[in-house]
Amino acid sequence: MDKIVSLCKRRGFVFPGSEIYGGLANSWDYGPLGVELKNNIKQLWWDRFVHRRDDIVGIDAALIMNPKVWEASGHVATFNDPMVECKNCHERYRADQIDMNAPCAKCGKKDFTEVKQFNTMFKTNLGPVDDGKSTVYLRPETAQGMFVNFKNIVDTSRKTIPFGVAQIGPAFRNEITPGNFIFRTREFEQMEIEYFVKPEEWEKWFEYWLEQQKEWIKEIGISDGAVFVEIPEADRAHYSKRSIDTEFKFPFGQKELYGLAYRADFDLTQHQKMSGQSLEYTDPHTNEKYLPHCIEPTWGVNRTLLAVLCSSYREEGEGKEKRVYLALPPKLAPYKVAVFPLMANKPQLVEKARAIYQDLQKHFTVAWDDRGNVGKRYYSQDEIGTPFCITVDFDTVEKDNMVTVRSRDTKEQPRVKVEELISYLTSKLV
Ligand code: GAP
Numbered sequence: 001m002d003k004i005v006s007l008c009k010r011r012g013f014v015f016p017g018s019e020i021y022g023g024l025a026n027s028w029d030y031g032p033l034g035v036e037l038k039n040n041i042k043q044l045w046w047d048r049f050v051h052r053r054d055d056i057v058g059i060d061a062a063l064i065m066n067p068k069v070w071e072a073s074g075h076v077a078t079f080n081d082p083m084v085e086c087k088n089c090h091e092r093y094r095a096d097q098i099d100m101n102a103p104c105a106k107c108g109k110k111d112f113t114e115v116k117q118f119n120t121m122f123k124t125n126l127g128p129v130d131d132g133k134s135t136v137y138l139r140p141e142t143a144q145g146m147f148v149n150f151k152n153i154v155d156t157s158r159k160t161i162p163f164g165v166a167q168i169g170p171a172f173r174n175e176i177t178p179g180n181f182i183f184r185t186r187e188f189e190q191m192e193i194e195y196f197v198k199p200e201e202w203e204k205w206f207e208y209w210l211e212q213q214k215e216w217i218k219e220i221g222i223s224d225g226a227v228f229v230e231i232p233e234a235d236r237a238h239y240s241k242r243s244i245d246t247e248f249k250f251p252f253g254q255k256e257l258y259g260l261a262y263r264a265d266f267d268l269t270q271h272q273k274m275s276g277q278s279l280e281y282t283d284p285h286t287n288e289k290y291l292p293h294c295i296e297p298t299w300g301v302n303r304t305l306l307a308v309l310c311s312s313y314r315e316e317g318e319g320k321e322k323r324v325y326l327a328l329p330p331k332l333a334p335y336k337v338a339v340f341p342l343m344a345n346k347p348q349l350v351e352k353a354r355a356i357y358q359d360l361q362k363h364f365t366v367a368w369d370d371r372g373n374v375g376k377r378y379y380s381q382d383e384i385g386t387p388f389c390i391t392v393d394f395d396t397v398e399k400d401n402m403v404t405v406r407s408r409d410t411k412e413q414p415r416v417k418v419e420e421l422i423s424y425l426t427s428k429l430v
Contacts, residue, residue: 001251004309005181007324011384013037013309014182026178026185033384034305036334036365038189041220041304042168044331045191048216049166056164056193057157061145063170064136069144070121072274073267078238079140080117083176087111094176122172122186138172143296145169146194147267150279160284161292162205164195168301180252182302189301196281196292199265206242206262209297213246213258220304221329222311225249226257239266248307257307259298265291308332312385325408326385330429335386336364337425340377342393344370353392356403356418360390363422364429382408388425 008014013034017027030038050058070076082095089107095115103110122138139145146153146165153165168191178184197205210228217223231243239261246258268291272279280289312326330336337360341353350370360366367386369377374391381389391404402415405424416424 001181004251004306004313007313007383008034008181008309013384027187028182028185033334037308037328037332038301038305040332040334041301041308042189042191044220045216045299046166046168048219049164049193049212055159055162056166056195057153057159059146059149059153059165059167060169061142061149061167063139063172064124064126065139065144065148067136068274069148069271070137070140072270073144073147074238074270075121075137075140076119079121080119081176082115083118084112084115087113092176097177118174118176120173120175122174139170140173141171141298142167142169142190142192143194143298144267146192147271147294148275150196150268150271151277154281161281162195162197162201164193166191166193168192180250180255182306183250183252183255185302188303191299191301193297194263194267195295195297197295199290199293202262202264202293202295205295206260209260209295210244213260213297213299216299217246219329220308220332221327222248222304222307225307225311227254237261239263248303248310250306250310257303258300259296261296261298263294263296265293267294268292323379323382325382327409328385328387330387333385333387334365335367335381335384336429337388337390338367338369338377338381338386339390340369340374340392342374342391346394348397349392349394352397353390356390356392356421360421360425364425378406387429390421 011033012031015029015031016023017029018024046058050056083092084095084100085092086104086107086109088109088111089104091104091106100112121140123135124138125134126136127134145167153159169189170187171190172187175184175186178186195205195209214223217226225248227247227249229245229247231245236243241264242262244260245256247254248257268279279291281292282289308328309326312328314325314327316323339353339357339360341349343349357366357368367381369380378389387408389406391406393404396403401418403418403421404413405416406413
């Protein structure tokens with residue numbers, strides 16, 4: 001884990017948040033490579049679950065919603081974590097994550113307060129007056145944006161049951177004990193689908209979405225570290241009648257990566273009651289009216305990024321031959337290809353390499369490097385997971401108009417004609 005955190009900082013994937021001010025507990029900023037990796041994850045997900053299907057539509061709801069949403073959803077009453085405080089050093093813990101009979105991990109004393117329920121929704125005020133009436137919350141899940149727009153979507157999109165609504169966006173939780181790098185933070189992003197089905201068909205669709213989650217982890221190359229865990233009733237969220245978590249073997253232990261929940265008609269029923277508006281769906285064939293049931297597969301963006309980094313981190317060889325590389329699936333790699341002139345002080349090489357670089361940029365994300373020797377440049381691109389490196393040498397400009405294309409994974413270096421580069425790379429970058 002230390003190696004991954006250090007690589008993230010050194011190469012510009014993830015920086016400690018507000019670092020020049022001494023940081024802000026467990027907040028993280030995504031740097032030039034981190035934002036590319038994160039965007040690629042989100043884009044791949046959106047393509048797979050929205051663009052390449054005709055039964056799912058997207059939405060982008062406001063982060064701050066009417067506070068009645070959170071009363072109806074049960075979050076005001078039940079979105080609590082049990083908290084205890086050490087009376088000696090005032091360190092706070094989640095009571096369900098520590099052994100209450102063991103001493104405080106910080107000061108070694110054994111004197112905890114009673115367990116208190118702490119609501120983890122972030123509160124703020126709407127407008128300039130803080131009179132208690134203007135309290136609103138930052139959303140703790142993206143899901144409610146889909147439920148409160150259910151009728152709008154049915155009326156405008158002409159989707160018929162079964163269909164889903166997808167959303168990617170930030171969520172906020174005032175976690176008592178954030179930690180493990182970007183694993184548990186107070187602001188994070190979710191990719192969620194609320195999939196609405198006929199009540200009697202929920203089991204079939206639950207199995208279907210479990211399979212879809214398995215396919216997704218295969219696509220992003222993290223399935224080896226994944227384990228599927230049925231969640232017992234006592235540990236399920238208040239809205240769920242069945243849950244299966246995808247857990248992942250992170251370096252700090254096996255932890256929740258994704259969730260799958262059968263929310264039944266809990267949310268639509270609650271919003272119908274609270275808003276006084278009918279959210280019933282009318283079957284276009286039978287005219288039967290009913291509240292659909294909901295299957296919710298949910299994915300954390302930041303945990304996905306961490307699992308992808310953990311799965312792709314490789315060390316190979318010894319001594320001078322040692323290399324570190326990220327075996328990222330090409331679709332996720334921040335740069336797909338890097339272009340180098342063999343020598344930075346030979347204008348004819350630089351000019352040719354620059355022309356290739358600009359041409360490739362119309363098709364791929366491309367890095368440019370002319371520092372140091374080619375071996376060092378390979379090392380540097382390997383470490384950030386760039387699948388291919390192209391070197392322009394004297395033969396390219398004087399003889400054959402071919403370049404060396406070196407593969408990150410195999411280290412093979414075939415010569416490829418410049419005019420065939422785009423089709424060569426396109427066929428390899430799948
Ligand atoms: N709408 C359902 C829902 O929010 P959840 O299991 O509470 O379910 C879904 O959250 C996913 O969001 C988790 O599986 C995880 O990937 C991510 N997540 C939750 N809390 C997080 C946190 N504090 N930091 C980073 N990711 C988090």
